[in-house]
Amino acid sequence: MSDPDGKTLGQRDAAHHLHPFTDNRELADAGGPTVIERGEGCYLWDDQGHRYLDALAGLWCVNVGYGRKELADVAARQMQQLAYYNTFFNTTTAPTVELAETLAALMPGHLNTALFANSGSEVCDSAIRLARFYWQLVGKPSKRIVIGREEGYHGSTLATISAGGVGAMHAQGGIGMPDFAHIEAPYKFLRGQDMSEAAFAQQAAHALEIKIKELGAENVALFICEPIQGAGGLIFPPEGYLQEVQRICQRHDVLFVLDEVISAFGRLGAWSAAELFGLSPDFITLAKGLSSGYQPISALMISDPIADKLRDAEGGLAHGFTYSGHPVAAAVALENLNILKREKLIERVAQDIGPYFQRALTRLAGHPLVGEVRSLGLLGAVELIQDKARHILFDPPGVVAAVCRENLRERGIIVRAVRDTLLIAPPFVVTHDQVDDIVDTLEAALEYIRKELGIIAEEQKVADVVEHTAEPLAGKVALVTGASRGIGAEVARVFARAGATVFLLARDAEGLAARQAEIEAEGGTAVSVPADLSRPEGMAVLLEAIENGGGRLDVLVLNAAVLGDLKPLPDIENASWDRVIDLNLSAAFRLLAALHPLLSASNAGRCIFVTSGAARGAHANWGAYAASKAGIEAMMRVYAAENRKFGIRANAVDPGAMRTGMRATAFPDEDPGSVSPVKAAGPVFLRLAVADCSFSGAVIPVLDKAEAAE
Secondary structure, X not given: OEOOOOOEHHHHHHHHOOOOOOOHHHHHHOOOOOOEEEEEEOEEEEXXXXXXXXXXXXXXOOOOOEOOHHHHHHHHHHHXXXXXOOOOOOOOOHHHHHHHHHHHHHOOOOEEEEEEEOOHHHHHHHHHHHHHHHHHHOXXXXXXXXXXXXXXXXXXXXXXXXXXXOHHHHXXXXXXXXXXXXXXOOOHHHHOOOOOHHHHHHHHHHHHXXXXXXXXXXXXXXXXXXXXXXXXXXXXXXXXXXXXXXXXXXXXXXXEEEEOOOXXXXXXXXXXXXXXXXXXXXXXXXXXXXXXXXXXXXXEEEEXXXXXXXXXOOOOOOOOOOOOOOHHHHHHHHHHHHHHHHOOHHHHHXXXXXXXXXXXXXXXXXXXXXXXXXXXXXXXXXXXXXXXXXXXXXXXXXXXXXXXXXXXXXXOEEOEEEOOEEEEOOOOOOOHHXXXXXXXXXXXXXXXXXXXXXXXXXXHHHHHHHHOOOOXXXXXXXXXXXXXXXXXXXXXXXXXXXXXXXXXXXXXXXXXXXXXXXHHHOOOEEEXXXXXXXXXXXXXXXXXXXXXXXXXXXXXXXXXXXXOOOOOHHHOXXXXXXHHHHHHHXXXXXXXXXXXXXXXXXXXXXXXXXXXXXXXXXXXXXXXXXXXXXXXXXXXXXXXXXXXXHOOEEEEEEOOOEOOHHHHHHOOOOOHHHOEOHHHXXXXXXXXXXXXXXXXXXXEEOOOHHHHHO
């Protein structure tokens, strides 16, 4: 969808919408966000028609799946009857009453009172405020300090950021509030891998007691924790930890707040983690699965002794929100809970799909990049590691998991990445086949990442060889197509400086002559071959030139291409399509087929294809060009696979955003300084051309502008 000025919905969004938890500059540079258009069951579709299996249930919340008509119908009926009224000033609505009663029945027996809000942030914030107010009411106003945990997440208000332990949030105006403290997370993979479960549980829980004594129990209002730390990376508590921190809270007269925004309503195979682990918290915070994300609603469940004091407070309770207990949100939440009961979805998580999901994930445990697999119910974490045997993590953290997440997205699976952990939490209606799809695709993505990491290490070795060798291509013969300008001309110059004899091929005789003169002025050797390979006589001219030059070829660079019409596929005329495909793909194939015998005869045959991000859909309206480059990548992979045993190495280079003449045509208003210079391409091609390069079948990106400048 676009506006009259031709801007896409994503571009319009980037101009006027500040996205949460997003690098908004990067988003704008990418042309705006992916526009999600519809959902059904576990699947989502964007406005380009791409389908994704949502293995994160939105943000841990779409438990009953997308497209539930019964929830839409309930919302419509309630809107028609009573769209809104507040619960201030001695009023309520029927759905609000029924939801409060239902939650009192579902949560542990001493939690019989609900305060409603709109988000997890609001109810966690409310728990902090009401806990402090409670201590004030019972004559202990000094009890104000909130203890949270490192990597804990409780929301985005100032209070909940302070209670949480996510450093990136603290760095953005969230630190500095008084009366907040933190203890370490019970993160056994990082902090206790050499300890027994019981010993680590005791150590991690004891940190709370140490902190309470340090601060003085008379000053500590509450300890807040997620049963399983979600946004912190799905940190699962060691057995006995939660029960022990509850005992510590009780022993020191500190309120225990259990943040069940993610875990409640079946995610763990029970109505609550409190039920599953036998806990009796003073507050439970609920959100997300309460309505399966169909309406914004949350609830703070308050234990009887605290609720009684709050009810009796002189002057009433001065706390709440405009939409507390919103009738439409409450009605939808009630029907969502009815679906969970009616379809026995929580029992399914506990007895069927949850155990199946956990068994499927364990298939990944033996992968060289997987340090640990953690799961319970329909929560799963796959922690990646650089060196499993020596327990060495990736440095810097977060890069590998983010690359893996994006690779999964390209394959149609949505997961989340935190540091170097991949987080998975599909809807409760996920099928066995869909679980297999998630795990199989994740395994394929891990294999891709492992290969790419190997290539990075290998390329560094090759770079060292190139750096310390005066003429790494000495005695070699290279042919570069599209050599009259742009990337082709730069690659030809670099190869000549590296000692190769370079055949320059293009249709532009004048441009080739100029390039040859430049190379020879630097002391290099070049042969111009002005020829049009779309004509039979053009191939004959080239083959004759190579034969006259000694009949040898070691390196072939397939770079020549035309952009064609910048139109969606259905709008491209047949003749235009044929021209682009013939010049970009068919001509490359014919040239490769003709020169393959020469590459085979070389003791270090190399073929380098030039691809583009357009091959992977980076530019939606570059239809014919994108298709031709996708074909180039496919041809490269096939050729690499066919010839791996015989010594020929084939790879592709993706120049990325590089200021070529072709890009200038596509983006005439682009600032040349905002993209990489053409000279950045040369070193990448050189590393792929030398005999020491042993990997094959990979797409290698050109360094970005900042790296090239270094």
